[in-house]
Amino acid sequence: MDGEFKLQCPIPLNDYPHITMAHGGGGKLSHQLIADMFRPLFANDFIQAEHDGVLLPIDGAKMAFTTDSHVIQPLFYPGGDIGSLAVYGTVNDLSMCGARPLYLSLSFIIEEGLPMQTLWRIVQSIKLAADRTGVQIVTGDTKVVHRTNGADLFINTAGIGSLEHSLIIQPASIEVGDVIILNGDLGRHGIAVMAYREGLEFESQIESDCAPLNDIVQSLLNAKIPIHCMRDLTRGGLVSALVEISQKAGKRFEINESTIPIREDVRGACEILGFDPLFVANEGKFITFVPPAFTEKTLDSMRQHPLGRDAVVIGTVRPGEPRVLATNSFGGSRILFMFSGEQLPRIC
Amino acid sequence: MDGEFKLQCPIPLNDYPHITMAHGGGGKLSHQLIADMFRPLFANDFIQAEHDGVLLPIDGAKMAFTTDSHVIQPLFYPGGDIGSLAVYGTVNDLSMCGARPLYLSLSFIIEEGLPMQTLWRIVQSIKLAADRTGVQIVTGDTKVVHRTNGADLFINTAGIGSLEHSLIIQPASIEVGDVIILNGDLGRHGIAVMAYREGLEFESQIESDCAPLNDIVQSLLNAKIPIHCMRDLTRGGLVSALVEISQKAGKRFEINESTIPIREDVRGACEILGFDPLFVANEGKFITFVPPAFTEKTLDSMRQHPLGRDAVVIGTVRPGEPRVLATNSFGGSRILFMFSGEQLPRIC
Numbered sequence: 001m002d003g004e005f006k007l008q009c010p011i012p013l014n015d016y017p018h019i020t021m022a023h024g025g026g027g028k029l030s031h032q033l034i035a036d037m038f039r040p041l042f043a044n045d046f047i048q049a050e051h052d053g054v055l056l057p058i059d060g061a062k063m064a065f066t067t068d069s070h071v072i073q074p075l076f077y078p079g080g081d082i083g084s085l086a087v088y089g090t091v092n093d094l095s096m097c098g099a100r101p102l103y104l105s106l107s108f109i110i111e112e113g114l115p116m117q118t119l120w121r122i123v124q125s126i127k128l129a130a131d132r133t134g135v136q137i138v139t140g141d142t143k144v145v146h147r148t149n150g151a152d153l154f155i156n157t158a159g160i161g162s163l164e165h166s167l168i169i170q171p172a173s174i175e176v177g178d179v180i181i182l183n184g185d186l187g188r189h190g191i192a193v194m195a196y197r198e199g200l201e202f203e204s205q206i207e208s209d210c211a212p213l214n215d216i217v218q219s220l221l222n223a224k225i226p227i228h229c230m231r232d233l234t235r236g237g238l239v240s241a242l243v244e245i246s247q248k249a250g251k252r253f254e255i256n257e258s259t260i261p262i263r264e265d266v267r268g269a270c271e272i273l274g275f276d277p278l279f280v281a282n283e284g285k286f287i288t289f290v291p292p293a294f295t296e297k298t299l300d301s302m303r304q305h306p307l308g309r310d311a312v313v314i315g316t317v318r319p320g321e322p323r324v325l326a327t328n329s330f331g332g333s334r335i336l337f338m339f340s341g342e343q344l345p346r347i348c
Numbered sequence: 349m350d351g352e353f354k355l356q357c358p359i360p361l362n363d364y365p366h367i368t369m370a371h372g373g374g375g376k377l378s379h380q381l382i383a384d385m386f387r388p389l390f391a392n393d394f395i396q397a398e399h400d401g402v403l404l405p406i407d408g409a410k411m412a413f414t415t416d417s418h419v420i421q422p423l424f425y426p427g428g429d430i431g432s433l434a435v436y437g438t439v440n441d442l443s444m445c446g447a448r449p450l451y452l453s454l455s456f457i458i459e460e461g462l463p464m465q466t467l468w469r470i471v472q473s474i475k476l477a478a479d480r481t482g483v484q485i486v487t488g489d490t491k492v493v494h495r496t497n498g499a500d501l502f503i504n505t506a507g508i509g510s511l512e513h514s515l516i517i518q519p520a521s522i523e524v525g526d527v528i529i530l531n532g533d534l535g536r537h538g539i540a541v542m543a544y545r546e547g548l549e550f551e552s553q554i555e556s557d558c559a560p561l562n563d564i565v566q567s568l569l570n571a572k573i574p575i576h577c578m579r580d581l582t583r584g585g586l587v588s589a590l591v592e593i594s595q596k597a598g599k600r601f602e603i604n605e606s607t608i609p610i611r612e613d614v615r616g617a618c619e620i621l622g623f624d625p626l627f628v629a630n631e632g633k634f635i636t637f638v639p640p641a642f643t644e645k646t647l648d649s650m651r652q653h654p655l656g657r658d659a660v661v662i663g664t665v666r667p668g669e670p671r672v673l674a675t676n677s678f679g680g681s682r683i684l685f686m687f688s689g690e691q692l693p694r695i696c
Contacts (some may be wrong), residue, residue, distance in 0.1 A: 007472065009464060019458050021494070024494075044453075044486065056451055056486065058507070060407075063406055066457045069504060071456040107506075108417075112366070112368055116357060116366060122386060136395075137388075137390040138413060139395070139414055141416050142372055143417050143419045143502075143694075144369050146693070146694075257556070335349060346493060
């Protein structure tokens with residue numbers, strides 16, 4: 001390999017001679033790595049679409065394809081575990097493309113010393129999550145590596161879904177006037193994991209919102225709502241998703257912060273931990289961009305589903321420079337940016 | 349998750365209370381984990397086929413799907429690196445299904461502290477390998493985890509391929525009388541990595557045989573050879589592949605050891621390191637099962653390809669109990685079994 005390429009590393013090595021935790025945090029450095037290193041090098045029509053998954057033509061059919069590695073610590077936390085997360089994470093990425101999730105691959109990297117019973121619990125959780133979402137685990141791989149600090153485990157799932165409609169659900173389909181709808185309250189996954197990890201106790205135990213979004217998305221598709229774009233709010237939370245989509249869509253988003261549902265216990269925990277809930281990871285929340293004429297129909301559809309009972313309009317798409325403007329209940333406004341450091345390591 | 353399943357762990361916990369390196373080594377314990385834990389739990393028609401990849405129906409089309417996580421140490425070794433290995437490994441698994449590899453996903457798990465320049469070299473190697481094989485990297489994911497002993501890197505690739513013929517290439521298609529053809533010499537990948545890792549020096553440097561097999565397989569398909577089964581000889585080497593296929597096919601294989609090409613330097617290194625070359629991992633070698641009438645045509649096709657110049661018949665399929673019998677040049681014979689421990693850790 002040496003000498004076959006002469007291209008200079010596109011990341012400024014003086015600034016970032018090494019990979020840092022922030023390169024995996026879902027903020028600015030993550031995006032720089034993807035935008036400056038990966039995407040230009042692998043440039044093709046598919047990867048340019050810059051979505052949670054990719055739409056591929058194969059033998060006359062159209063399908064969605066996505067991948068996600070899961071490195072969450074601890075392996076079990078209130079409301080979930082790495083097994084169900086690995087299924088729902090990939091199911092949700094396929095759902096955000098508007099695809100019906102069908103098949104998953106399952107690849108383990110296990111540190112020696114992991115209790116067999118722990119693996120068994122996780123494998124069963126994967127099975128339960130797959131059954132709940134109607135996907136099939138069809139192929140897999142297992143690697144074992146030497147033990148380091150603990151007995152750790154990573155899970156990669158890649159997923160394939162079918163497209164059964166003619167919508168083109170992507171940032172480029174967003175139009176001025178679209179409303180932005182959120183399916184529920186923010187911050188529970190990140191806070192549940194962080195509080196558990198740090199041994200913090202609050203009045204009530206906060207549980208992760210980890211859930212499969214395929215069914216609620218299917219209900220929107222069944223209702224013939226012309227969805228322009230969807231995105232689940234994982235690493236980097238609501239703000240990172242909005243900023244990224246705004247840039248890709250080339251449009252300004254205006255968000256009304258006071259409309260965003262955040263539970264009181266989550267808000268309190270965020271204050272104690274010093275987090276802004278708008279940046280905290282979720283695993284069962286997503287935003288949907290729809291034409292304004294479909295606002296009520298979308299809200300109605302969502303609210304009939306257990307995962308959308310608290311659905312609300314949180315903002316609209318405006319003409320102007322790509323940026324995300326948030327107004328608060330006092331009438332003030334601020335421009336939202338991706339965080340540049342690392343908020344929560346190993347959260348998904 | 350707790351309490352929702354009552355099934356007892358199918359691995360005897362007294363014998364194996366923890367995951368060991370051998371559970372990832374490609375031998376008996378790897379197979380036990382798959383056969384006793386994963387496969388029964390995820391039971392479906394696809395996963396039962398027990399092949400390197402899976403054939404899936406999607407929207408009227410038929411495609412192959414596979415996944416592989418790569419954990420090789422060191423990241424760069426004579427003849428290759430983890431980047432090209434991650435591409436060729438998955439390309440080869442698709443090829444062994446008789447599929448034309450089309451699309452790959454690419455997922456990194458990086459330890460903080462990895463030099464940015466190292467990542468850049470690996471990413472370029474991936475690009476080069478993808479171009480060489482004609483596959484496109486279409487979607488990806490990056491996670492960063494805390495540093496442990498060194499600055500390590502794992503790469504998962506999942507792959508999708510199209511099926512452009514009507515053959516059913518799988519162990520169950522093997523028939524009594526089939527000949528078993530090997531495309532070249534054994535043991536170079538494992539010995540190259542092991543020697544480099546241990547700082548051993550031999551007269552000549554042994555390089556990995558890491559190479560993409562899609563083109564040579566395509567040449568066999570183009571020649572209309574009715575292939576019954578193919579398998580690449582990675583973790584666990586030739587013997588593990590033969591034993592596994594023999595069991596699935598329910599047939600006896602007779603191998604003539606003296607026909608198996610092994611380079612003198614590889615044989616010498618194996619003697620020094622205490623390895624049996626028939627168990628050592630390869631990354632550019634595969635066995636093909638074809639009807640006896642197609643022996644010459646298969647050998648001719650292979651030998652016209654740079655990756656098949658040393659192609660030879662190494663054995664035949666016989667009636668009888670599923671087992672693998674090896675005869676040597678002295679007329680002796682032995683039954684070959686999978687090794688039960690771990691031969692080479694982190695070899696792929």
